[in-house]
Amino acid sequence: MAPFDDLAQELTPEQRRVVSFAREGGASLLVRGLPGTGKTTALVRRLAAMVSEGRRPYEILVLVPQRAPGDRFERALSVLQAPTRGGAEIVTFYSLSRRGVALFWPLVAAQAGFAHPEREPVFLTLETAQYYMWRIVEPLIREQGYFNDLAIPRGRLLSQLIDNLNKSALVGFDHTDIYARLRGAWVGAQDRLHRFWQAQDCATRFRAFCLEHNLLDFSLTTEVYCRYLLANLVYRRYVQARYRHLIVDNLEENVPVAQDFIAWMLTWCQSAVLALDERGGHRIFLGADAEGALEVGQRCQETLSLSRLLKPTEHLLAFVDAVNANIGARAAPAAPQGEAHRATVVSGGGETRYWISMLRWVAEQVAALVAQGTAPGEIALIAPYVSDVMRFAVEEELARYDIPVHLLRPATPLRDDPIVRGLLILLCLAHPHWALEFGGEPYALSEEDVALALKVALAGLDPLRARYLALEAWRGEGLLPLADSAPARLWERVGFQVREPYETLRSWLETYRQGPPEPLDILLSRLFGDLLSRPGFGFYQQPEAARAYGRLVESTRKFREAVMSDGEDPTRVAREYVQLVLRGVASAEYLLDWPRPPRPDAVILGPAYAYITRDMRSEYQFWLDLGSDGWLNRPNQPLTHPYVLSRRWPIGRPWRDVEEEEARRETLARVLTGLAARCNRGLYLAFSELGLDGAEQRGRLQMAIVTVLARIKRYA
Amino acid sequence: MALIEAGHLFSQHSLNTYLRCKRRFWLKYIAQQPWPMPEQENLSEYQAHLARGRTFHQWVARALLGVDADLLGQAAAACGDEALLAWWLAFGRFDLSIVPEGLREVELPLIVPLGEYRLYARYDLVAFSPSGEAVIVDWKTLERLPSWRVMRERVQTRVYLYVLASAGHIVTGGAPLDPSRLEMIYWFAPFEEMFRIPYSRREFQAHRQALLRLVEEIAASPPEAFVPTENPRECAFCNYRSLCGRQEAPRDPSLNWLDEEIDFALDLDEAIEMTY
Numbered sequence: 001m002a003p004f005d006d007l008a009q010e011l012t013p014e015q016r017r018v019v020s021f022a023r024e025g026g027a028s029l030l031v032r033g034l035p036g037t038g039k040t041t042a043l044v045r046r047l048a049a050m051v052s053e054g055r056r057p058y059e060i061l062v063l064v065p066q067r068a069p070g071d072r073f074e075r076a077l078s079v080l081q082a083p084t085r086g087g088a089e090i091v092t093f094y095s096l097s098r099r100g101v102a103l104f105w106p107l108v109a110a111q112a113g114f115a116h117p118e119r120e121p122v123f124l125t126l127e128t129a130q131y132y133m134w135r136i137v138e139p140l141i142r143e144q145g146y147f148n149d150l151a152i153p154r155g156r157l158l159s160q161l162i163d164n165l166n167k168s169a170l171v172g173f174d175h176t177d178i179y180a181r182l183r184g185a186w187v188g189a190q191d192r193l194h195r196f197w198q199a200q201d202c203a204t205r206f207r208a209f210c211l212e213h214n215l216l217d218f219s220l221t222t223e224v225y226c227r228y229l230l231a232n233l234v235y236r237r238y239v240q241a242r243y244r245h246l247i248v249d250n251l252e253e254n255v256p257v258a259q260d261f262i263a264w265m266l267t268w269c270q271s272a273v274l275a276l277d278e279r280g281g282h283r284i285f286l287g288a289d290a291e292g293a294l295e296v297g298q299r300c301q302e303t304l305s306l307s308r309l310l311k312p313t314e315h316l317l318a319f320v321d322a323v324n325a326n327i328g329a330r331a332a333p334a335a336p337q338g339e340a341h342r343a344t345v346v347s348g349g350g351e352t353r354y355w356i357s358m359l360r361w362v363a364e365q366v367a368a369l370v371a372q373g374t375a376p377g378e379i380a381l382i383a384p385y386v387s388d389v390m391r392f393a394v395e396e397e398l399a400r401y402d403i404p405v406h407l408l409r410p411a412t413p414l415r416d417d418p419i420v421r422g423l424l425i426l427l428c429l430a431h432p433h434w435a436l437e438f439g440g441e442p443y444a445l446s447e448e449d450v451a452l453a454l455k456v457a458l459a460g461l462d463p464l465r466a467r468y469l470a471l472e473a474w475r476g477e478g479l480l481p482l483a484d485s486a487p488a489r490l491w492e493r494v495g496f497q498v499r500e501p502y503e504t505l506r507s508w509l510e511t512y513r514q515g516p517p518e519p520l521d522i523l524l525s526r527l528f529g530d531l532l533s534r535p536g537f538g539f540y541q542q543p544e545a546a547r548a549y550g551r552l553v554e555s556t557r558k559f560r561e562a563v564m565s566d567g568e569d570p571t572r573v574a575r576e577y578v579q580l581v582l583r584g585v586a587s588a589e590y591l592l593d594w595p596r597p598p599r600p601d602a603v604i605l606g607p608a609y610a611y612i613t614r615d616m617r618s619e620y621q622f623w624l625d626l627g628s629d630g631w632l633n634r635p636n637q638p639l640t641h642p643y644v645l646s647r648r649w650p651i652g653r654p655w656r657d658v659e660e661e662e663a664r665r666e667t668l669a670r671v672l673t674g675l676a677a678r679c680n681r682g683l684y685l686a687f688s689e690l691g692l693d694g695a696e697q698r699g700r701l702q703m704a705i706v707t708v709l710a711r712i713k714r715y716a
Numbered sequence: 717m718a719l720i721e722a723g724h725l726f727s728q729h730s731l732n733t734y735l736r737c738k739r740r741f742w743l744k745y746i747a748q749q750p751w752p753m754p755e756q757e758n759l760s761e762y763q764a765h766l767a768r769g770r771t772f773h774q775w776v777a778r779a780l781l782g783v784d785a786d787l788l789g790q791a792a793a794a795c796g797d798e799a800l801l802a803w804w805l806a807f808g809r810f811d812l813s814i815v816p817e818g819l820r821e822v823e824l825p826l827i828v829p830l831g832e833y834r835l836y837a838r839y840d841l842v843a844f845s846p847s848g849e850a851v852i853v854d855w856k857t858l859e860r861l862p863s864w865r866v867m868r869e870r871v872q873t874r875v876y877l878y879v880l881a882s883a884g885h886i887v888t889g890g891a892p893l894d895p896s897r898l899e900m901i902y903w904f905a906p907f908e909e910m911f912r913i914p915y916s917r918r919e920f921q922a923h924r925q926a927l928l929r930l931v932e933e934i935a936a937s938p939p940e941a942f943v944p945t946e947n948p949r950e951c952a953f954c955n956y957r958s959l960c961g962r963q964e965a966p967r968d969p970s971l972n973w974l975d976e977e978i979d980f981a982l983d984l985d986e987a988i989e990m991t992y
């Protein structure tokens with residue numbers, strides 16, 4: 001059975017060594033190797049063996065950089081016929097930190113500088129952290145002209161400001177050093193320094209605000225844990241009594257403070273096995289420190305290299321080694337034994353002029369593979385990033401062959417979900433006095449907005465009829481009564497069955513308006529229970545739609561819990577929430593919102609980064625848009641810097657174009673190697689002369705690939 | 717395809733839900749279907765009660781983990797919630813000397829295999845004596861005091877005692893525990909009332925059979941077997957009632973799902989984290 005492959009696989013002698021490596025006496029082992037060499041399988045089997053032996057599994061800590069890989073450990077435990085302790089030990093460093101801080105809060109609250117250590121802390125989600133940051137930044141923009149020359153969306157501005165704080169906590173430097181670090185590396189125009197200073201000022205104010213109000217965002221949770229809790233004797237004793245064995249997967253994807261914690265555990269735990277992906281460190285934007293990982297790994301008493309790769313993968317890696325050399329990356333070859341000319345590489349270059357014809361070619365090739373017996377789930381289409389246009393185009397092309405697509409993507413902002421958007425508009429209609437503002441400009445609802453709200457709330461309305469109803473029902477404030485005054489043909493066109501639900505909805509909202517205000521989550525739940533989940537309304541017997549509704553209620557509840565003070569008017573908080581979400585701030589991910597595993601009958605489509613960090617593998621990969629510069633460029637982040645805000649970059653050392661160039665090349669090389677190492681059979685390369693925007697594409701990666709392909713052809 | 721795969725994790729909550737309403741079990745634990753309808757008329761009060769229960773459990777865990785009593789006292793005094801403070805003061809009067817003084821584990825989750833499946837229990841406190849006794853203590857913040865008999869028959873009692881008897885030795889690192897030396901204590905903070913429930917080898921065997929039969933029955937059920945309960949009074953406080961067409965169910969306050977929700981929220985909290 002597929003999910004439990006880790007337990008079924010025949011192990012190599014090296015993997016068996018990992019499994020049987022000593023359990024006592026402070027033994028430690030570093031396991032190195034490229035992705036696909038079986039490190040995680042070996043770790044999973046070691047965990048399973050230790051648990052089966054009855055060796056107090058209660059004391060084993062499995063540390064993973066993100067949740068998805070942790071599932072492999074959980075799944076393996078789930079089929080063992082051995083009593084095990086609950087899944088709580090398979091954790092990320094953040095979840096360990098958060099749990100520790102929540103449980104031992106009184107030990108550190110005063111010392112960490114919280115103004116009300118006697119009160120419980122409030123942990124912020126991404127949404128609520130952005131909200132508070134916005135409250136700090138917005139008056140500075142308005143009154144003091146902060147960031148006025150920066151043309152980036154608000155959501156991105158906020159996330160970079162928060163990112164700076166997160167980096168300081170994860171790297172372990174003081175948050176007041178953000179400015180010094182960014183300034184010291186900057187070699188461009190002086191006005192940027194001003195922005196850095198403003199970014200620092202926002203970070204400092206935000207931190208002070210959090211301390212004043214017992215709020216813990218990601219950065220402060222991590223900092224309190226590392227700086228205060230891990231230094232506290234009661235907590236240290238608790239951890240030392242609790243955990244005796246350590247298993248770490250993807251050490252290179254973890255952050256410096258987590259690596260410090262691991263280094264500390266190495267000094268006292270009974271056994272430790274750390275696995276490190278060579279050529280990894282993809283999560284650098286999230287603070288991953290591959291060099292630091294190696295330093296920690298080198299503290300282990302023994303090192304073991306796993307090198308067995310599938311032959312086709314080895315040849316693909318050799319092909320990628322040649323490409324990497326051509327773009328000027330410095331890294332040594334990943335697969336010196338592989339032969340590039342024997343790699344299964346199919347190129348669609350040369351024949352395709354238009355972007356859409358590139359996708360057509362891809363769809364044809366996918367269909368041919370499926371016809372030959374490859375399961376669609378074994379095929380991955382990988383691009384530097386996946387826009388909505390690309391997604392729709394790929395879905396459409398593959399639909400011709402009846403092949404569905406599974407999209408890998410991070411959490412969607414709430415407002416991108418039409419159901420959520422419709423519900424938010426409905427809330428605006430319930431509060432016509434709200435006067436929403438976006439970026440200082442008043443935001444007036446449009447007829448499309450109201451039509452969407454009506455379509456979501458009432459059963460049996462298509463967009464056209466919803467629009468028609470909106471035209472009659474709304475004149476710029478709340479919904480109008482239509483029972484008597486509506487034009488004769490209205491219900492004929494909209495449908496008579498909509499008439500009564502519409503009136504019921506309108507009068508429900510009217511009654512709500514006349515009563516005392518309610519928090520949004522409670523209002524939404526009542527609206528759902530009283531009306532929207534009943535016959536005639538949009539959620540009646542609609543479980544899928546109710547998932548989006550549930551997501552919104554959960555998000556509003558968390559927002560209220562973090563933001564609303566006792567005795568406060570809930571409508572202020574409600575208004576702020578609606579503004580925040582309609583502006584497109586990302587939603588915090590929570591349990592029910594986690595991406596479901598890909599279906600075996602659907603081709604995977606995703607950005608390279610998401611594919612690699614979820615540690616996926618496929619029989620065939622298609623690399624799309626190879627002419628695009630997106631493969632080489634990193635996101636424009638004018639207020640932060642992943643390389644400079646790291647332990648690797650000393651304060652004051654300039655970050656010049658030459659460093660930037662080199663970082664891009666090395667990152668690209670790491671991505672290509674990471675992809676090839678996760679491909680079992682063959683690679684399809686897709687180019688088009690013109691990009692999606694119609695512009696000529698001649699990206700450096702495309703040139704390098706074309707050169708290498710020509711060389712291989714000659715050789716062959 | 718089987719709805720429930722080998723390795724599925726059952727808990728006292730999911731089993732109890734199944735016994736009360738198969739459909740609710742399916743919706744909540746298998747389909748994980750959100751249905752954001754208020755469980756009670758006064759939703760704010762309901763949520764406040766959930767939050768209070770969680771905070772109380774957190775405070776008790778801190779006290780048992782050795783956090784300075786003065787610090788905890790200051791937090792309790794400043795909480796501004798009379799009910800919570802009263803529970804806390806009541807906890808201060810709980811005589812901890814009635815539980816063994818050896819190994820004490822707080823917030824301990826344990827999982828044991830049950831046939832092809834797994835059974836999960838999360839203990840507020842388990843105390844083991846070196847001589848092989850073990851006592852489970854479960855803090856309750858229910859609004860009504862049930863009878864001793866009701867608590868003894870609870871699925872939670874059976875699951876907790878059974879799981880500890882099966883896996884307690886993993887925690888102690890010693891010999892398997894003798895079920896007849898196990899005890900479960902429910903302590904009701906609002907009433908300062910305690911129920912002590914002993915265990916025996918005979919019950920251990922009987923519970924094992926019954927639990928195994930139950931999970932096998934659930935796992936073998938086709939989707940259509942997860943039918944709505946025949947007792948509509950169960951529906952009055954169930955959030956799925958508009959999905960099931962049971963809006964008009966008669967109300968019986970003793971049949972709410974609050975206790976389950978508090979524990980469920982505690983479990984869920986473990987799993988929530990942020991990706992950064």
Ligand code: SF4
Nearest residue numbers: 737740944951954960
């Ligand atoms: S409403 Fe009643 S039948 Fe439906 S899930 Fe809830 S308890 Fe079961």
